[in-house]
Amino acid sequence: MARFTFRRLHRPGEGWTGHDQPGALRGPPTEWADRGPPVGGHPPAELMADDEPRPTVGGLRDDDLEGRDWERVRPRRISDADWKRYEGYMGEILQALGMSLNTPGTLKTPMRYLRAMFDSTEGYEGDDKLVTAFPTECYGGPDCELSQVIDGPIPFYALCEHHAFPFFGHAYLGYVAHEHIIGISKLTRLVRLFARRFTVQERMGREITEALSRILQAHGVAVYLEAVHLCTQMRGVRESESTTRTTFWRGNYESNAELREEFLNIARSRANGHFS
Template identity: 70%
Template structure:
C-alpha cells in the first residue's frame, strides 16, 4: 500500500513523495515555490529513509496578517522549473570548483543548492506588489497641525543585494510622513521597505521607490525616507573601506519646502540610530 505525501522544502521546492510500507519514500515530482522551507536536501528519483513527518504547507498556513485583505508581498511568485533549478546548481558548482572550493566534502556537497536557495530567498521582494497596500482613514480632522504632524517609523532593518556585484548591502530605513486623508498600518511600512529591498538593486533606488509608493498610496502632505547602509561591495573588494556607511535621504511634499520638518525628521532618525 502506498500513499502520496506532499511536503514543502526549504529550498523553495515542493516535493511530491510516494510513501511505502517499509518507510522509504521516492520523489515523484518537484516544483519550485517561493519562501518554502526544506527539512532535508533531496534529489529527484533518489530513494531515502522516511525519517521526518511531512506536512502540507500552503499560502493559507503561513503567518498572515489578519488586517491585510490581500497578501501583497506574495502576489507574483517566480517560476523556475526543476530542470532549470538543477541546471543552475550545476553552474554554481562549476564556478565554486573553478574558484577553488572542494565540492566533495560533507560541508560543501550541498553548497551549490544551498547557495541558490539563499539567493532565491534574498530576492523574494520581486514577488510583492506594493500597490495592494491597504490604508485607513486619517485621525487628523482639520487645523494647521495636520500639515506638520509627522508619523516616523524606524529603524527598520533591511538587506539587499547590490545589482552591480550581487554582494549584500544592509542597514536601517527611517520613514516619515504627514498624513492627509489616509494613514497606513505601522507594520506595513516595514513590509514595504522589505518588498523593495529584497531584490538586486541599489540604495538610491530603494529610497525613491519607498517614497514614491507612499505618495501614490496615501496622497499625504509629505513623505521623508532616510536610509543608512553598509555595502560589502566596497568592504570586501575594491577600496576595502571597512567602516564606511552610505546615507541617503528623500523628500516629498511639505518636507521639500520646510527645513524645520526635515531637521526634526533627521534628528529623530539619528537619535534612534544611536541605540
Template identity: 65%
Template sequence: MDLSTEFDDILEAPAREISDEQIARFEGYVAEIFATFGMDLNTASTKDTPRRFVRALYDITSGYDGDPKLIKVFDTECRGGPDCRLSQVVEGPIRFYSLCEHHALPFFGHAYIGYIAHENIIGLSKLTRLVRVVARRFTVQERIGQEIVDALEHLLKPHGAAVYIEAHHLCMEMRGVRETSPLTRTTYWRGEYDSNPSLRAEFFTACGLQR
C-alpha cells in the same frame, strides 16, 4: 510616468515560478563556478553548497514576489482644512538586507520613514513590509529610498514623505577599495519636507539622529 502601474508591479507582483528542472540546472552552473574558483565540493560541508546557495539567493530576492498586504490603507480625518495639522508619523530604524545589482554582493543597514498624513494612513508594520519588499532584490541604495518615498506618496497621498537610509556596502569592504566600515547615507524628501527645514530637523530628531 504612470505611478499606479509602477507600484502595482512592485506591490502586487505575481509570485515567481521557477521549476525544479531550472533549480537543478542553476545548481549545476553554481557548482561549476565554485569548483573552478577553488572550492572542493566533495566534502561533507560543501557537497550541497550549490543547492543551498541557489535556494538562499531565491529567498534573499523575495521582494520580486511583491506584497499585496501593502495596498491596505485607512482613511484619515485630515481633509486639508485649516485644522489639518502637520503631525509626523516616524518609524525606524527598520533593518534591511539587499543585493547590489552591480556585483551581486550584499549591502545592509537601516531605513527611517516619516510621513505627514492627509488622505490615508497605513499600519506601522506595513512600513517595515514596504522597506523589505523594495530592498529584497537586486538594486541600489538610491533606488530603495526613491521607491519607498514614491510608494508612500502613491498609497497615502500625504502632505509630505521622508526617507533616510544608511547602509554598509560589502562591494566596497570586500573588494575594490576595501574601505573599512564605510556608511553610505541617502535622504529623500517630498511635499512639506522638501520645503520646510524645520520638519526635516524634527524628523531627524524623532529618528534619534543628530543632523
C-alpha cells in the same frame, strides 16, 4: 507642533524557507506562513497573475503602470529542470573559484546558495499584505500639515546589483498624513519589498518614497537610509568604517526645512548605537 513618533521593536526576519527538493517554487499548492490566507477566494500566490492591477486602498491609484510594484503579487516559478541546471552551473563556478564540493559541508552548497539567493530576492514577488490604510486621525487645523508619523529603525538587507554583494542597514520613514494613515507594520513590509532584490541604495530609497506617496497621497513623505556595503569592504578599496546615508523628500518636506530637520533629528537620534 504635535509629533507622533513610533519606534519599531526589532523582530528577526524569516530565514531558511524549508525547501528540501528542487522544483516549481511558490506555486499555488505551497503553503507559506508569510503569504497569509486566501484573498477573495484565491490563494495569494495566484493574485495578480494577469496584468490588470487591483484597485488600491481608498480608490487611490495611478494610471501609470510603472512604479507600482507595491500593488502586484507576481510569484516566480522555476521548473525542476531549470533548477537542476542552475545548480550545475553554480557548482562549476564554485569549483573554479577553489571550493571543493566533495565534503559533507559543501556537497549541497550550490543548491543552498541558489535557495538563499532566491529567498533574498523575494521582493520581486510583491506582498499581498502591504496595502492596509485607515482614515486619518487629523480633522482640521495646522497640525494636519505638520504632524509627522515616523517609524524606525527598520532593519533591511539588500543585494547590490553591481556585484551581488549584500548591503544592509536601517530605514526611517516619515509622512504627514492627508486622508489616510497606514498600518505601522506595513511600513516595514514596504521597506522589505524594495530591499529584497538586486538594487542600489539610491533606487531603493526612491522606490520606497514614491510607493508611500502613491499609497497614501500624503501631504509629505520622507525616507532616510543608512547602510554598510560589503562590495566596498570585501573587495575594491576595502573600506572598514564607511556608512552610506541617503535622504528622499516629497511634498511638505521639500518646502519646509523645519519639518526636514525634525525628521532627521529623530532618525539620527534613533541611529545612535547602530551606525552613527
